[in-house]
Structures are given as C-alpha cells and as structure tokens.
Amino acid sequence: MKILVVNCGSSSLKYQLIDMDGEKLLAKGNFERIGEKESFVTHKVNGEKYVIKTPVNNHEEALKIVLDQLVHKDYGVIKDLSEISAVGHRLVHGGELFSESVIITEDVIDKYASCSTLAPLHNPATILGIRACQKAMPGVPMVGVFDTAFHQTMPKQNYLYPIPYEYYEKYRIRKYGFHGTSHQYVSKIAIELMGKKESKIVTCHLGQRSINLCSKKRKIY
Numbered sequence: 001m002k003i004l005v006v007n008c009g010s011s012s013l014k015y016q017l018i019d020m021d022g023e024k025l026l027a028k029g030n031f032e033r034i035g036e037k038e039s040f041v042t043h044k045v046n047g048e049k050y051v052i053k054t055p056v057n058n059h060e061e062a063l064k065i066v067l068d069q070l071v072h073k074d075y076g077v078i079k080d081l082s083e084i085s086a087v088g089h090r091l092v093h094g095g096e097l098f099s100e101s102v103i104i105t106e107d108v109i110d111k112y113a114s115c116s117t118l119a120p121l122h123n124p125a126t127i128l129g130i131r132a133c134q135k136a137m138p139g140v141p142m143v144g145v146f147d148t149a150f151h152q153t154m155p156k157q158n159y160l161y162p163i164p165y166e167y168y169e170k171y172r173i174r175k176y177g178f179h180g181t182s183h184q185y186v187s188k189i190a191i192e193l194m195g196k197k198e199s200k201i202v203t204c205h206l207g208q209r210s211i212n213l214c215s216k217k218r219k220i221y
Contacts, residue, residue, distance in 0.1 A: 002026070002083050004070075006063075007090040008129035010121040011035055013062045017070055017077060017084070026077040027070060031062040043069045045077060059125060060132035067136055087133050087142045090181065091126050093119035094146035095172060101149065104130060104142040112144070118172060150184045151177025179205040 001021065007014040013031040018024065029043040040053040041062070050069070056062045070078055078084070089104065095115040102108055109127060116123040133142060159175040160168060167173040177183075186203045 001085045002078065003086050003088060004084050004133075005088045005090075006129050006133065008059055008122075008126045010125050013041075013059055013066065013129065015066055029066065029069065031056070031066060034059060034062050041065060041069070045075050048075065050075065059128040060135065063129065063132040063136060081137055084137060084140060087137065087140060089126060089130055089133075089142060089144050091144045091146045092122035092148075092178075093176065094148050095176070096152070098144075098146045099149050099152040101143055101145045104144045108144060118176070145181055147178050147180050148176045150180030151175075179207075 001019075003018050003020055005016045005018065011032070011034045013034065014029070015031075016028040017026045019026055027043065027045045029041055031039070031041040033039040034056055035058065037055045038053075039056050039062070040051060043050045043052065043066075052065065052069070054065060056065065067081060070076055071080060091098075091112060093115050094112065095118055097111050097115065109130060112123060113127060130142065130144075133140070154175065154177065159177075161174065163173070182205045183203045186205075187201055190201055190203070191197070191199050
C-alpha cells in the first residue's frame with residue numbers, strides 16, 4: 001500500500017510518498033512560494049534532488065506538478081496514480097471539533113472550514129490541498145490528521161487564558177496546543193524505547209523561532 005502524505009502551508013506544499021510494505025520512503029519534496037513568479041519544487045528520489053522552477057497560482061496547480069514528478073518517465077517512483085491507495089493530510093486547526101484523526105468527508109471539510117478564523121493562513125490552504133487531491137485522484141480515501149487533536153485532553157482550567165471569559169465564548173480564544181503530531185510521535189517512541197506502557201514525560205518540539213513544551217501522561221497499548 002502506497003500512501004501520499006500532504007502538508008499544505010499558506011504558500012507551500014510538502015509531501016512524501018511512502019510504501020507501507022516495509023515503510024519505505026519512495027519520494028519527498030517541498031513546493032515553495034506558491035502564488036509567486038519564483039515558485040519552485042524540490043523533489044528528492046533515492047538521494048537525488050530535482051529542482052523544477054515554474055510559476056503556479058495555487059495549491060491545485062502545485063499538486064498537479066508534484067504528481068507529475070511521481071510518475072515522471074525518467075525518475076518516477078510509480079507508473080500510475082492508481083498505485084496511490086490513500087492520502088493523508090496534516091490539518092492545522094481543528095478547534096474543539098476534532099480530537100482524533102478522521103476520514104475526510106464533506107461534513108469534515110465544512111466543520112474544518114468553520115475553524116478557519118482560528119488559523120486564517122493555514123486552514124484555507126489545506127482545504128485547497130484536499131480539493132486538489134479529490135480532483136486529481138477521485139475516489140481515493142483521505143485522512144485528516146489534526147495538529148491540535150493531541151492536546152484536546154487538557155482540562156478547562158488549563159486551557160483557558162486569564163482574560164475575560166466572553167473572549168472564549170465569542171471568539172473561541174483559548175489554548176489549543178500545536179505541533180500535536182510531533183508531540184504524539186515523540187512521546188510514543190520515547191515511552192516505547194524506555195520499555196514502559198505509560199509514563200509522565202516532557203516533550204520538546206524545537207522550531208526555528210520557538211520551543212514548544214508538552215507534559216502529558218500517555219498510555220501506549
């Protein structure tokens with residue numbers, strides 16, 4: 001089974017194609033500066049890097065070029081898009097509506113769109129990515145993995161800011177927690193390596209401009 005993983009940013013599109021039989025990475029890349037004249041994609045296969053400079057107006061055009069690289073006659077890793085069994089999307093902000101990964105349906109897209117005010121640069125871009133995949137690979141199942149889902153077990157007294165409560169009621173302003181996919185994976189692997197089923201640990205997500213901390217008791221079954 002081959003899975004295409006897509007991460008749409010406000011002006012970028014990162015992707016990986018993974019063969020789950022052996023969990024082998026077949027190809028990966030990053031489309032940058034989407035919507036600008038200087039947009040380009042860096043595509044990597046078997047240690048080789050291919051840079052394609054081409055202007056694209058939106059994520060749909062970017063995704064089409066990405067898919068073209070996967071089936072390229074010289075360095076393609078699949079013969080046809082029908083080899084892709086499913087698509088996984090990293091979705092930024094699920095608000096309080098999503099606490100776990102879901103199969104993407106029209107209802108999910110509508111609910112996710114309603115959270116766009118909480119992430120106006122990212123949620124609309126990821127919806128464009130979803131629509132582009134639907135158009136290019138009709139019928140292929142898609143799964144949404146939410147960056148905020150991992151932190152939804154925070155108790156109310158911890159996620160509310162010490163500001164007027166009406167801001168939460170009117171504008172949904174609260175702590176949601178981000179980089180949840182990173183914290184979930186790091187905590188899971190750390191616990192497994194320690195040979196435990198559960199533990200209280202602190203995980204750190206080191207970014208270019210910040211350090212995100214998460215302390216949580218996790219159970220691994």
